[in-house]
Amino acid sequence: MTPQLAMAQALNAALSDAMREDDRVLVYGEDVGPLGGVFRVTDGLAAAFGPQRCFDAPLAEAGIAGTAVGMAMYGLRPVIEMQFDAFAYPAFEQVVSHIAKLRNRTRGELTLPLVIRIPYGGGIGAVEHHSDASEAYYVHTPGLHVVAPATAQDAYSLLRAAIASDDPVVFLEPKRLYRHKGEVARERPAEPLGRAAVRRPGTSATLIAYGPAVPVALAAAEAAADTEGWDLEVVDLRTLVPFDDETVTASVRRTGRAVVVHEAAGFAGFGAEIAARVSQRCFHHLEAPVLRVTGLDLPYPPPLLEQHHLPDVPRVLEAVAALQWPETGSTS
Amino acid sequence: MSVTSRPGPAPPGTHEMLPGAEPVRLLDAAGRWVGTGTPPDAGLRRELYRRMVLGRQFDRQATALGKQGALAVYPSSYGQEACQIGATMALRETDWLFPTYRDSVALVARGIDPFEVLTLMRGSWHCGYSVRRHRTAPQCTPLATQCPHAVGLAHAARLAGDDLVSLSFIGDGGTSEGDFHEACNFAAVHRVPTVFLVQNNQYAISVPLAAQTAAPTLAHKAIGYGMRAALVDGNDALAVYTTVTEAVERARAGGGPTLIEALTYRMNPHTSADDPTRYRSAEEVAVWSGRDPLDRLAAHLRAEGLLDDATAAAYTAEAEALAAGLRDRMRQPPALDPLELFDHVYAAPTPQLREQAAELAARLGRHAS
Numbered sequence: 170m171t172p173q174l175a176m177a178q179a180l181n182a183a184l185s186d187a188m189r190e191d192d193r194v195l196v197y198g199e200d201v202g203p204l205g206g207v208f209r210v211t212d213g214l215a216a217a218f219g220p221q222r223c224f225d226a227p228l229a230e231a232g233i234a235g236t237a238v239g240m241a242m243y244g245l246r247p248v249i250e251m252q253f254d255a256f257a258y259p260a261f262e263q264v265v266s267h268i269a270k271l272r273n274r275t276r277g278e279l280t281l282p283l284v285i286r287i288p289y290g291g292g293i294g295a296v297e298h299h300s301d302a303s304e305a306y307y308v309h310t311p312g313l314h315v316v317a318p319a320t321a322q323d324a325y326s327l328l329r330a331a332i333a334s335d336d337p338v339v340f341l342e343p344k345r346l347y348r349h350k351g352e353v354a355r356e357r358p359a360e361p362l363g364r365a366a367v368r369r370p371g372t373s374a375t376l377i378a379y380g381p382a383v384p385v386a387l388a389a390a391e392a393a394a395d396t397e398g399w400d401l402e403v404v405d406l407r408t409l410v411p412f413d414d415e416t417v418t419a420s421v422r423r424t425g426r427a428v429v430v431h432e433a434a435g436f437a438g439f440g441a442e443i444a445a446r447v448s449q450r451c452f453h454h455l456e457a458p459v460l461r462v463t464g465l466d467l468p469y470p471p472p473l474l475e476q477h478h479l480p481d482v483p484r485v486l487e488a489v490a491a492l493q494w495p496e497t498g499s500t501s
Numbered sequence: 502m503s504v505t506s507r508p509g510p511a512p513p514g515t516h517e518m519l520p521g522a523e524p525v526r527l528l529d530a531a532g533r534w535v536g537t538g539t540p541p542d543a544g545l546r547r548e549l550y551r552r553m554v555l556g557r558q559f560d561r562q563a564t565a566l567g568k569q570g571a572l573a574v575y576p577s578s579y580g581q582e583a584c585q586i587g588a589t590m591a592l593r594e595t596d597w598l599f600p601t602y603r604d605s606v607a608l609v610a611r612g613i614d615p616f617e618v619l620t621l622m623r624g625s626w627h628c629g630y631s632v633r634r635h636r637t638a639p640q641c642t643p644l645a646t647q648c649p650h651a652v653g654l655a656h657a658a659r660l661a662g663d664d665l666v667s668l669s670f671i672g673d674g675g676t677s678e679g680d681f682h683e684a685c686n687f688a689a690v691h692r693v694p695t696v697f698l699v700q701n702n703q704y705a706i707s708v709p710l711a712a713q714t715a716a717p718t719l720a721h722k723a724i725g726y727g728m729r730a731a732l733v734d735g736n737d738a739l740a741v742y743t744t745v746t747e748a749v750e751r752a753r754a755g756g757g758p759t760l761i762e763a764l765t766y767r768m769n770p771h772t773s774a775d776d777p778t779r780y781r782s783a784e785e786v787a788v789w790s791g792r793d794p795l796d797r798l799a800a801h802l803r804a805e806g807l808l809d810d811a812t813a814a815a816y817t818a819e820a821e822a823l824a825a826g827l828r829d830r831m832r833q834p835p836a837l838d839p840l841e842l843f844d845h846v847y848a849a850p851t852p853q854l855r856e857q858a859a860e861l862a863a864r865l866g867r868h869a870s
Contacts, residue, residue, distance in 0.1 A: 195660075221660055227690055232649050232683030239653025242638070243661070247653075259679070266643050267650070274627040274639050277845040311846055335848045363851070411851035 171354050177347040179321040180210045180286075182355055183328035184248060188218050191246065194332060196223045198233055198250030198286075207252060208288055208347050234260035234285065238267050241283045248284040248332060254341075255298040255469075257287050261306070268337045269312030280335040284328070289317070290381045290432050292345035292479055294472040300344075301469055302433035304380075307339040308409050308442070314362050315409040317341040317380035321351035323366075323407055330359040338362070343381035363411035367420065371402035374426035374492055377417060377443055379406040382430040382480055389430075389485035399489060409439060417443070418450045425456040426492040430480050435463030457493035510756035512692075513729045520720035520732035524764055527739040530792065532800030541739060543807050549590060549738050550798050550808065551816050553582045556606035557795055558820030559615050562827050563605065563622070567773035571831050573624040578606035580736070580768035583794035584700045585670070586610040587741030588763075591749050592668060598637045599651040599669040601644075603700075603767075607670065611637055615823060616830045625835040645675040648684030648697060655695040655752075656687075666752045668696045668745070674705025676722065677713050685760065689726040694752035696745060697760045700735060702767035707780040720762035728758050735763030736794040739801070766792070839865065 174182065188194045196214055198206070202225040205212030214223040226233045230251055237247040251257035257264075264285065271281045291300030307315045314336055318324040324342065331338035368383065369390050378386040383405045390401035404420050406413065421427045427447050429440035444459040462480045470478045527536035534540055560578050567575035578585055585607035592598060592611075600607055608618045613630045620629020621640055628639035641647035651669035658665045675681055676699055688695050699719050703710055716722055723730030729751075733744045741763055748759035766789035770777045777786075802808035843850050843858040850858065 227683070227686050229679075229683040229686065231680050232652075232687045235646060235649025235680055235684065236653030236656060236687055239650040239655070239667075240657040241653075242650065243654045243657035245657045245660070262643060262680070263646060263649070267646060270627075271639075272847070273845045275632050275845075276626055276628070276841075278632055280848065314847070411847075412853065414852060 171352040173350045174321050174325075174353040175348050175350050176318070176321045176324045176342070177208055177210050179325040179351075179353045180328055180342060181212055181214070182353065183325045183332070184211065184214060185217065186355060187248075187329060187332045188214065188222060192222075193244060193246045194248060195221070195240070195245055196248045196250070197226050199228050199252045200225060201250050206250060208344070210286070210342070210347075211250065230257060230260040231263050234263035234268065237283045238263065238271065238281065241281045242271075242279060246282045246332060248286060251285060251287045253299045254287055254289045254301040254303045257285070257303065260285075264307070264313070264339070265310050269310045272336065273312060281337045282335045284331045284338045284340050286340045286342060288344045288347075289341035290343050290345065291469060291475050292381060294475070296472065297469065300475065302431065302464060304341055304409060305433055305438050308439055312337070313410060314338040315341065316362060316407065317343065317409060318407060319343065319346065319378075319380055319383035319405050321349065321353050322357075325353045325355065326357060326360055327362070327407060330362050333359055334362060341380055345381055346384070349384070362408045363413055365407055365413035365416040366405045367402060367416065368405045369401070369403040371400040372424060373399040373401055374428065374489055375402045375404055375417075375420045375424045376428050376430060376485065377404045377406065377447075378430040379409060381432055385480055385482065386430050386485060389482045389489070392482050393486060393489060397486070397490075401489065412446070414446060414450065417447060421447050421451040422454040425454050427451070427455075427459045428485065428488045428492070429459065429461045430463070430485055431461075432464050432479055434466045435461050436466045438463055457491075460488045460491060462488045510751060510754055512757065513727070515724070517729050518724035518727065520718055520723075520730045520762065524732045524734045525740045525744050526734040526737050527743060528737050528797055528801050530797065532797045532804060534801065536739070536743075541742060543805075545590070545742075546739065546798070546802060547807055547812075549586060549742060550795070550802055551819075552586045552590070552610045553738065553795050553798065554816040555820045555823055556582045556586055556609055558824050559609050559827070560606055562824035563619060564769065564773070566619070566828070566831055567622070572619060572622040572773075574772045574774065575622050576603045576605075576772045577767070577769035578603055580789065580794070581700055581702060581765050582606055583738035583741050583798070584698070584735045584763045584765050587738045588668060588670070588698050588745045591742055591745035592666070594636065595665050596636065596749065597651065597654055597665060597667040599647040599667060600637065600640050601647065601670050601672065601675070602640050602642045603672065604640065604670050608637060608640070611635060613637065615827050619827070619831075623831070623835065625837060645671055645678035645680040645684070647671075648681050649687065652684045652688045652693050652695050656691055656693045659694055664753050666694045666696065666749045668698060668749065671697060671699050672705065673699060673701040673703065673710050673719060674708065674713055675699075676719050685722070685726045685728060685758070688758040689728040692755070692757040694755070695758045696748045696752060697758065698745065699760070699762045700765055701762050702765050704767060704771070704781065706771045706775065707777075709780075718762055720760060723760040726760070728760050731759060731761045733761060733763050735765030736792050736797065738794055738798045840867070
């Protein structure tokens, strides 16, 4: 029987398996050593692999990212942890100017096999600077792969793929899904990055989501099926870069309607890119404009107000209802 | 076993984390040996001088190419040859160098083809030399970001049991950046075999040192990290070479990192686009003109009988040949393939990049590969 693991455990298993199989893999960051990370994703790694392969760096994100560049230049495969999304910003220059560009600057001579793990997004009742959905900064930076799993199995498989990648990967881990359990097959071969998954097939409209928004989209699809009679397809992007145009386009051409769901602010968010791509590629199949259900265009709210910011089932259903359905009925 | 508990030389005492009251100086202004020990090997001293002559001529030629528009920009090393070449010659071939945009002369001294060195400034690519073959990182234009790279690389090498050392160059202005601090701190905590060499040329473009720091010297910053410090006359090639060699070999033996501040002066404008008369006086420049690092080492070599007119003429001829070769090669238009732009973003282009490559190929009237 395939074991049930929480997403945090699945990530831990991926790190552990990768470190066991390849002694070039090392893990470091803030509190990732004896403590095992504030979310326990690195639990037990220091004890199992020793303090040379899993250790606490001085508390300095640019230093962590910058030293990882040097380590990767020398042939290691560092996996570094930024403790929270908004605490990754001090590393931004290293990420944008060096991690994303080193292959290009050296005309392909140097590769940079490193993974930046970032606990990501809101919905956990945290105080400010602990809940940012910061993907737009990374997806806008050529040279980075950007991954956001939504299931425990994907957390395992995509992290293995990220570590195996010769290019740098920003790995966004939805904090509020860390304790969500799912079946995790560790023996399953790693899939390449860049493939979306249809989580729920449907015919009426396509919900496009990633990371923490996927369970919201799935819940909305179930609710719509129960109450409105809409049969919604849910596409989980899994990898934001490279973007799987093929899966998304095929789905929307089939359904003719699309709603993008993400936590980040909508203005110039990743959903804008998705909407533009879908509009361009599916224009003659669309029955309605592509809509977005996103976070509000404001600094992340205090935790007691965050429910008004985060996309939820009613907002997704409102958007679906606005997809210019024929007067005679909501669906065929 | 923790990486911080390896055997090796003792950690520095507090007094070693502070620079001396005066910068290390082995040649006085007239080139007389004033060191306490014996000078470095005669052949080494001559070779230092030879590379400085080549470096100076390379720098002149590159500055001229910049003025002629053959380079997009050129930040001159004029006046900083003792720092760049003294430090580079203290490294083994297997050690790694992490240069900034102002360290082109160091790269030439490292044995990199001068034409390849100028690729970045010419604008035909971001780096023109083999980073692996020369164990020299691409020249870094963001400030201080190369320092953590040098630290990480040396840390990885030590984990692998390889006895190499990394050296990062940085300027006085760069020491104000957070990445410098974070790199120094990581290096000291983990006793990484690395050396930070600050070329304090007194100005960060137009901003003088007094606007960068209130510390007595930049070398004093070492004690804040628990790292060894050294302050050295950066226009004294023998002092730079000796000080860096000590730091490099101590790091190699497991003695941890060193922060070295070399006092020097940027004789030329920041780049071809700068006007230094707006922020520094002709009198100040004249004082530093009198402290030329080549003149000082030449005077020393001549007084020691290590340099005669024939040898000096041979070095000059070699330098002129280097410059002439550079001019000739710069006259040839660079072989650029716009479609190569897509080749080095990822290991394999994304579907979106393949589409864009096909569009560009079509605009060029070509078929994408």
